[in-house]
Amino acid sequence: MSHPLTEKLNPEQAAAVELPAEHALILAGAGSGKTRVLTTRIAWLLSTGQITPSGLMAVTFTNKSAKEMLSRITSMLPLNPRGLWVGTFHGLCNRMLRLHHRDAGLPEAFAILDTQEQLAAIKRVLKLLSLDDDKYPPRTVQQYINGHKENGRRAGDVDAWDDYSRHLRIAYQEYEKQCNREGVADFSELLLRCYELLSHNAAIRAHYQQRFAHILVDEFQDTNRLQYAWLRLLAGEQGAIFAVGDDDQSIYAFRGANVGNMQDFQRDYAVKHVIRLEQNYRSHGNILDAANAVIANNKQRLGKQLWTDASTGEPIRVFEGASDFEESQFIVEEAQTLIREGMPPSDVAILYRSNAQSRIIEHALFSAGVPYRVYGGLRFFERQEIKHALAYLRLIANPSDDNALLRVINFPTRGIGARSVEGVQEKARLEGSTLWQAACGVGGRSAASIGKFVHMIEAMRNQADGLPMTEIVDMMLDLSGLLEHYKNEKDGEERVANLEELINAAATFSVEEDQNPLIAFLSHASLEAGDHQAGAHEEALQLMTVHAAKGLEFKAVFLSGLEEGLFPHDNSANDPQGIEEERRLMYVAITRARERLYLTLAQSRMLHGQTRYGVASRFMDEIPQSLLKFLNRGYAPSSYSAGTAYNAAPAPKLNKSTPEHGLGIGTKVEHHKFGRGIVTDHEGGATGNVQVNFEQHGSKWLAVAYAKLTVL
DNA sequence: GCATCGTCCATTTTT
């Protein structure tokens, strides 16, 4: 007897959907239908009457997946998505903080600082404290602050043991004060503040604990400690947490994600229900076998093995270019062939480990006239003109927002120079007030221009009251002179168009009845910076980093730059944890492909202005040779890295000539002890030394006369 | 206030 909702699911999926109202951990492999399970679970809970829409919460990391989840739920059940608490961690915390802003100690119209704005705010703090930029780089301080917040620590909770750490703590402390004075919250603040709201306020905590009988979490492996603590607080004694995740796809440790939360969750709640979703509906057999083989090398795993009903499919194709140029060339030609044979360009992805690799590929694509789209560019709400417009809107909502004030006090220019601004800042510092308060009472030389600015903002505030959102934006663009400014600017057409698009965005933005539209719109702008660029679904090749590809799938995938140093990246090479994360990244990359996978690498690559000679990635060797098909001239089956590669196409030389001993850069050699390697540098002629990058033993300098190197 | 020059740096990134 199965429920209609679960009829089309496999046994594990169905079992997960129909679990009792108790804590559960679903280990969902790549392509195993985890979103489907999550949304069907929600629909099942609702349609069987176990819960009402207001009794559940579903948390995701990105707006995209939150939207996806909502739309899938509403397609299964007739529901008003408004009442559902489905959203991102940040979005849901924001929602709670707005509802209880007084208890949370925040002004109603608190602004949300994005990463850039937080950095700007930190720079101001450092300046105020006269902390040296070189010794205390703003970015480091930012990481320090966010790191502590993500572990639930306020400045007062932080340890300091020497001058340096004491200064960092002071900076954190001052930053906290400044944010409170200005009524702003950064991203991690949303979470921490919400956590504190729940932990300090028993009534509010009890309310939500009673309300949310079911809490469903997507991408659980990406949660940080604070998010986990927040979930625990919300669940309380009665709430059931349904956590879905894949430890093998944990690739965000560098930004605080703690895979350990999965084990902690099992332990903390003595989770009885652990279900593995291992049937993959995405990729052909060979691709899955490769992914399984690679990830099997990781020690720290909860354990999973993907399988499929699909056929073995094609072999995985390997191409090794003599240079990065040749590699790109190959990718472009091959992609063109695929397209010619009828594959939709948007179903072909070119993936790389780091953004810098995209340039040469883009160049090749551009030269060949192949349309492509790079993910990860500037997003709508991050554009300069939009940021300026938003700053005005923020001042309307909350004039204490110093960040916003500084951004636009003299933009468009209105005769308030750096000196005048410093004057206001000094006054504010002395009075312990916000810039706005200081600006209101400014006298002296700059009084006139600053007074005009103050009056302008006040006029906007007065006019905005009661107006619909579009008219507020329209009025602001007019009174501020922003639109005028960009209209007069040469090449300003696109910016003008973007500002007009902002009016559109305001028009299509809908708010719930009890919300202040301006505040809601500003939250929306901060929390959903907007899709990367227009034209997401254009018929074009898709270029992106492996990180950005997580969650996506393509018929054909080119995975480029498979060299030691790049993938796995040098910076992760030294610690086992780092290598395991890189390997998970490799696993994510492989499992993006449905039917065809290309692995490409280059013997030489331009990096930081210098030619580097690399060795094939260790991850290549972890894939069984039987799954691979080498497209270049024949490779020996055991190891095809440097040593066994073809020796046609001499590697491009630096400005060094080949020395007498013949061991020029790029020569493949073998050493009796270190094995195969490739010459990467030399000095001192025939009696001198050569630098060899060995496959197994890394880079070494050797004396030519003694080393007994065999040229391969 | 803006342009230009030099210096420094160089995974991955959503909210």
Place this chain on the structure above:
DNA sequence: TGGACGATGC
């Protein structure tokens, strides 16, 4: 190599 950012000069 090239971009981003800060200091310098008009």
